[in-house]
Amino acid sequence: MHLFSGILRETLRKQMQAKRKALSLCEQKRAAKKVLARFSESQSVKNAQSIALYLSFHGELETDSFIEYCWAQKKTVYLPVIHPLCKGHLLFLKYDSDSPLVKNQFGIFEPKLDIRFVLPTSKIDLICTPLVAFDALGQRLGMGGGYYDRTLSPLLFKHFYNEPVPRTLGLAHDCQxxxxxxxxxxxxxxxxxxxxxxxxxxxFD
Ligand SMILES: Nc1ncnc2c1ncn2[C@@H]1O[C@H](COP(=O)(O)OP(=O)(O)OP(=O)(O)O)[C@@H](O)[C@H]1O
Ligand SMILES: [Mg+2]
Incomplete structure (x- = not known):
């Protein structure tokens, strides 16, 4: 049964990745513009000072304009970096226009690791995630590495004990x-x- 659902999950992931990848440059730009308009009106964004975004990859909703918008609003932008010690986890590093970027093992650009720029995940106000697919309950299918799941799951415990935790916001195309x-x-x-x-x-509010 587990194997069966695992196979279904992988098939679905491939199908939904293909949909995202098939969007034309023009459709990508139009989608990002519309989502940015919602992003700039979002109360979650207005309330946040520290915002984690991501650099788009493989047809993910384009985020360059979101980063520019956050900088213009004097918000602090963070980007995910693969944790060098804690396998399968992410760190979030402050990202400015002059931050050096390097390619990680997946070919995705990330800020060059420098411990001075790391903010503990629980201290970020808003974490924006890419996604491959989502359902009507807010359940998310990612690229399959489990990176966001591992990074975000400790926050569920904090939430349970009424400690402040980051809000999570997925950015997506309608076809996802x-x-x-x-x-x-x-x-x-x-x-x-x-x-x-x-x-x-x-x-969730
Ligand atoms: N909290 C966790 N603890 C242990 N293993 C995990 C955890 N989260 C994910 N994994 C492992 O990661 C693998 C991929 O998880 P999953 O299919 O949910 O990835 P995803 O949500 O698509 O990826 P991502 O979170 O990076 O976007 C799973 O097969 C599982 O073994
Ligand atoms: Mg997952």
Whole structure:
């Protein structure tokens, strides 16, 4: 049964990745513009001083304009970096226009690791995640590495004990919404909110 659902999960991931990748440059730009308009109106963004974004890869919703917007609003931008010691986890590093970038093992640019610029994940106000697919309950399917799940799951415990935790916000194309619920695993962390060109979804306040 596990093997069967694992195979389904991988097939779905490939199909949904292909949809995202098939978007034309023009569609990509139009989608990013619409989502940025929602992003700039979002109360979660207005309330946040430190915002983690990501550098787009493989057809993910383009974020350059989001980073520029955050800088213009005097917010502090953070980007994910693969943790050098804690396998499968992410660190978040402050990102400025002159921050040096290096390619990681997946060919994704990330800030050059420098411990002075790391902010503990729990201290970030808003973490924006890419995604491959999502369902009507805010469950997210990512690229399959489990990086965001591992990084975000300790926050669920903090939330349980009423400690302040970052809000999570998915950025997505409309075509990444699934018409059925994802079969989730114990480690999957649902998102508080998702923005697509046509809708703002909020599951947790
Ligand atoms: N908290 C966790 N603890 C242990 N293993 C985990 C955890 N989260 C994910 N994994 C492992 O990572 C693998 C990939 O997880 P999953 O399919 O949920 O990735 P994803 O959500 O698509 O990726 P990502 O979170 O990087 O976007 C799983 O097969 C699982 O073994
Ligand atoms: Mg997951």
């Amino acid at each position: 919404q699934l018409p059925f619920l994802l079969e989730t695993q114990a480690w999957d962390v649902p998102l508080c909110e998702i923005l697509t060109p046509s809708k703002q979804w909020v599951w």
